[in-house]
Amino acid sequence: MDLTEYVRRVSQQDFGKEFKHTALWNSRLRSTGGRFFPANGHLDFNPHLYAEHGAAIFRQIVRHELCHYHLYFEGKGYKHADKDFKDLLKQVDGLRYAPKSAKASAIHHTYRCQSCDQLYQRKRRVDTKKYRCGKCGGKLIKIQA
Incomplete structure (x- = not known):
């Protein structure tokens, strides 16, 4: 299914309002579920969060961005x-907030x-030739990749 069509359906079902612009996947997003662009009205969504958390959480992220969208065009x-x-x-x-991604919090x-x-x-x-221990000034060695 097309992402823009999905956002249009969510907008109609959950807000009773029409979504007239485009929705795009943006794989560069890391810490946010989506973005609203007032300049041209389009929405970007994080495909990693959809893959990691599923359709139910993703629908709530779409609702969040649609709140920005509809309120902006209503002048609120x-x-x-x-x-x-x-x-x-x-x-x-x-x-209210995007869920934490396991990829984003991994050490x-x-x-x-x-x-x-x-x-x-x-x-x-960390460049172990340049940086030293902050506690004693000793040499750092890498123990995990």
Whole structure:
């Protein structure tokens, strides 16, 4: 099924309003479920969250973005802090925050100090020739890929 058609159906069923723009998958999104673009009205959605959490959670993410969409075009408060947004989101049972992705919270690199055995867990690689232990100044060694 086409994503734009799915968003149109959710908009009609849950809001009773028409969605007139396009919806796209954006695999570059990491920490958010979707984005609304007021400049041209289109919506971006995170395909990783759909794959990881399923259709029910994804529908709530679509509702969240549609709250931004419909409120913006009605001239009401469409931002997260606005009362109009919070009220409509509660009314249609949309998600307030995107669920955490297992991929986003994974620790990829673990280092240990050779002197004091302090452990360091990092998402990004650390240059062990440049950086030292923050506790004692000892040399770091990688213990996990």
